[in-house]
Amino acid sequence: MPAALPLIRPISDLRTNLNDVCAQAQESRQPIFMTKNGKASLVVIDCDAYEEQRQHDRYVQKLREAEIEAKYRTGTVSQASLDETIARIFEVWGV
Structure with missing residues:
Protein backbone atom coordinates (compact mmCIF):
# COMPACT_ATOMS: atom_id res chain seq x y z
CA MET A 1 0.00 0.00 0.00
CA ASP A 46 -4.43 16.64 16.72
CA CYS A 47 -3.54 16.24 20.40
CA ASP A 48 -5.09 12.76 20.76
CA ALA A 49 -3.33 11.58 17.59
CA TYR A 50 -0.06 12.98 18.94
CA GLU A 51 -0.47 11.11 22.24
CA GLU A 52 -1.29 7.88 20.37
CA GLN A 53 1.80 8.35 18.23
CA ARG A 54 3.96 8.92 21.32
CA GLN A 55 2.50 5.80 23.00
CA HIS A 56 3.19 3.79 19.84
CA ASP A 57 6.79 5.08 19.79
CA ARG A 58 7.21 4.04 23.46
CA TYR A 59 5.94 0.53 22.63
CA VAL A 60 8.33 0.25 19.69
CA GLN A 61 11.23 1.37 21.91
CA LYS A 62 10.33 -1.22 24.57
CA LEU A 63 10.15 -3.94 21.90
CA ARG A 64 13.59 -2.94 20.60
CA GLU A 65 15.00 -3.05 24.11
CA ALA A 66 13.47 -6.50 24.66
CA GLU A 67 14.91 -7.76 21.36
CA ILE A 68 18.37 -6.51 22.29
CA GLU A 69 18.12 -8.05 25.75
CA ALA A 70 16.93 -11.37 24.30
CA LYS A 71 19.82 -11.36 21.84
CA TYR A 72 22.44 -11.07 24.57
CA ARG A 73 20.75 -13.09 27.31
CA THR A 74 21.36 -16.72 26.48
CA GLY A 75 19.78 -18.48 29.47
CA THR A 76 16.22 -18.68 30.68
CA VAL A 77 14.89 -18.64 34.22
CA SER A 78 12.62 -21.42 35.42
CA GLN A 79 9.37 -20.66 37.21
CA ALA A 80 10.66 -22.44 40.32
CA SER A 81 13.80 -20.30 40.36
CA LEU A 82 11.75 -17.15 39.88
CA ASP A 83 9.36 -18.13 42.69
CA GLU A 84 12.32 -18.79 45.01
CA THR A 85 13.88 -15.41 44.22
CA ILE A 86 10.60 -13.58 44.80
CA ALA A 87 10.08 -15.42 48.10
CA ARG A 88 13.56 -14.33 49.26
CA ILE A 89 12.84 -10.73 48.30
CA PHE A 90 9.57 -10.82 50.25
CA GLU A 91 11.41 -12.25 53.28
CA VAL A 92 13.95 -9.45 53.19
CA TRP A 93 11.21 -6.83 52.94
CA GLY A 94 9.04 -8.56 55.58
CA VAL A 95 6.10 -8.98 53.27
Missing part, protein backbone atom coordinates in the same frame (compact mmCIF):
# COMPACT_ATOMS: atom_id res chain seq x y z
CA PRO A 2 1.55 3.33 -0.99
CA ALA A 3 2.13 5.92 1.70
CA ALA A 4 -0.43 8.69 1.92
CA LEU A 5 0.62 12.06 0.62
CA PRO A 6 1.47 14.49 3.39
CA LEU A 7 -1.03 17.20 4.24
CA ILE A 8 0.49 20.58 3.36
CA ARG A 9 -1.05 24.00 3.92
CA PRO A 10 0.25 27.57 3.95
CA ILE A 11 0.92 28.96 7.41
CA SER A 12 -1.46 31.84 6.64
CA ASP A 13 -4.31 29.30 7.02
CA LEU A 14 -3.70 29.45 10.76
CA ARG A 15 -4.86 33.07 10.64
CA THR A 16 -7.54 32.87 7.97
CA ASN A 17 -8.88 29.28 8.28
CA LEU A 18 -7.97 28.14 11.79
CA ASN A 19 -11.22 26.24 12.32
CA ASP A 20 -10.70 24.38 9.03
CA VAL A 21 -7.11 23.51 9.97
CA CYS A 22 -8.29 22.20 13.36
CA ALA A 23 -11.06 20.17 11.77
CA GLN A 24 -8.67 18.67 9.21
CA ALA A 25 -6.20 17.74 11.96
CA GLN A 26 -8.91 16.04 13.99
CA GLU A 27 -10.46 14.22 11.03
CA SER A 28 -7.23 13.09 9.37
CA ARG A 29 -5.33 12.34 12.60
CA GLN A 30 -2.23 13.02 10.49
CA PRO A 31 0.34 15.80 10.80
CA ILE A 32 -0.34 18.88 8.71
CA PHE A 33 2.82 20.54 7.43
CA MET A 34 2.50 24.31 7.44
CA THR A 35 4.66 26.18 4.94
CA LYS A 36 5.99 29.71 4.98
CA ASN A 37 7.36 31.10 1.71
CA GLY A 38 7.24 27.59 0.26
CA LYS A 39 9.33 26.00 3.02
CA ALA A 40 8.17 23.80 5.88
CA SER A 41 7.77 25.95 8.96
CA LEU A 42 5.82 23.92 11.53
CA VAL A 43 3.65 20.87 11.96
CA VAL A 44 0.11 20.79 13.36
CA ILE A 45 -1.34 17.53 14.71
Whole structure:
Protein backbone atom coordinates (compact mmCIF):
# COMPACT_ATOMS: atom_id res chain seq x y z
CA MET A 1 0.00 0.00 0.00
CA PRO A 2 1.55 3.33 -0.99
CA ALA A 3 2.13 5.92 1.70
CA ALA A 4 -0.43 8.69 1.92
CA LEU A 5 0.62 12.06 0.62
CA PRO A 6 1.47 14.49 3.39
CA LEU A 7 -1.03 17.20 4.24
CA ILE A 8 0.49 20.58 3.36
CA ARG A 9 -1.05 24.00 3.92
CA PRO A 10 0.25 27.57 3.95
CA ILE A 11 0.92 28.96 7.41
CA SER A 12 -1.46 31.84 6.64
CA ASP A 13 -4.31 29.30 7.02
CA LEU A 14 -3.70 29.45 10.76
CA ARG A 15 -4.86 33.07 10.64
CA THR A 16 -7.54 32.87 7.97
CA ASN A 17 -8.88 29.28 8.28
CA LEU A 18 -7.97 28.14 11.79
CA ASN A 19 -11.22 26.24 12.32
CA ASP A 20 -10.70 24.38 9.03
CA VAL A 21 -7.11 23.51 9.97
CA CYS A 22 -8.29 22.20 13.36
CA ALA A 23 -11.06 20.17 11.77
CA GLN A 24 -8.67 18.67 9.21
CA ALA A 25 -6.20 17.74 11.96
CA GLN A 26 -8.91 16.04 13.99
CA GLU A 27 -10.46 14.22 11.03
CA SER A 28 -7.23 13.09 9.37
CA ARG A 29 -5.33 12.34 12.60
CA GLN A 30 -2.23 13.02 10.49
CA PRO A 31 0.34 15.80 10.80
CA ILE A 32 -0.34 18.88 8.71
CA PHE A 33 2.82 20.54 7.43
CA MET A 34 2.50 24.31 7.44
CA THR A 35 4.66 26.18 4.94
CA LYS A 36 5.99 29.71 4.98
CA ASN A 37 7.36 31.10 1.71
CA GLY A 38 7.24 27.59 0.26
CA LYS A 39 9.33 26.00 3.02
CA ALA A 40 8.17 23.80 5.88
CA SER A 41 7.77 25.95 8.96
CA LEU A 42 5.82 23.92 11.53
CA VAL A 43 3.65 20.87 11.96
CA VAL A 44 0.11 20.79 13.36
CA ILE A 45 -1.34 17.53 14.71
CA ASP A 46 -4.43 16.64 16.72
CA CYS A 47 -3.54 16.24 20.40
CA ASP A 48 -5.09 12.76 20.76
CA ALA A 49 -3.33 11.58 17.59
CA TYR A 50 -0.06 12.98 18.94
CA GLU A 51 -0.47 11.11 22.24
CA GLU A 52 -1.29 7.88 20.37
CA GLN A 53 1.80 8.35 18.23
CA ARG A 54 3.96 8.92 21.32
CA GLN A 55 2.50 5.80 23.00
CA HIS A 56 3.19 3.79 19.84
CA ASP A 57 6.79 5.08 19.79
CA ARG A 58 7.21 4.04 23.46
CA TYR A 59 5.94 0.53 22.63
CA VAL A 60 8.33 0.25 19.69
CA GLN A 61 11.23 1.37 21.91
CA LYS A 62 10.33 -1.22 24.57
CA LEU A 63 10.15 -3.94 21.90
CA ARG A 64 13.59 -2.94 20.60
CA GLU A 65 15.00 -3.05 24.11
CA ALA A 66 13.47 -6.50 24.66
CA GLU A 67 14.91 -7.76 21.36
CA ILE A 68 18.37 -6.51 22.29
CA GLU A 69 18.12 -8.05 25.75
CA ALA A 70 16.93 -11.37 24.30
CA LYS A 71 19.82 -11.36 21.84
CA TYR A 72 22.44 -11.07 24.57
CA ARG A 73 20.75 -13.09 27.31
CA THR A 74 21.36 -16.72 26.48
CA GLY A 75 19.78 -18.48 29.47
CA THR A 76 16.22 -18.68 30.68
CA VAL A 77 14.89 -18.64 34.22
CA SER A 78 12.62 -21.42 35.42
CA GLN A 79 9.37 -20.66 37.21
CA ALA A 80 10.66 -22.44 40.32
CA SER A 81 13.80 -20.30 40.36
CA LEU A 82 11.75 -17.15 39.88
CA ASP A 83 9.36 -18.13 42.69
CA GLU A 84 12.32 -18.79 45.01
CA THR A 85 13.88 -15.41 44.22
CA ILE A 86 10.60 -13.58 44.80
CA ALA A 87 10.08 -15.42 48.10
CA ARG A 88 13.56 -14.33 49.26
CA ILE A 89 12.84 -10.73 48.30
CA PHE A 90 9.57 -10.82 50.25
CA GLU A 91 11.41 -12.25 53.28
CA VAL A 92 13.95 -9.45 53.19
CA TRP A 93 11.21 -6.83 52.94
CA GLY A 94 9.04 -8.56 55.58
CA VAL A 95 6.10 -8.98 53.27
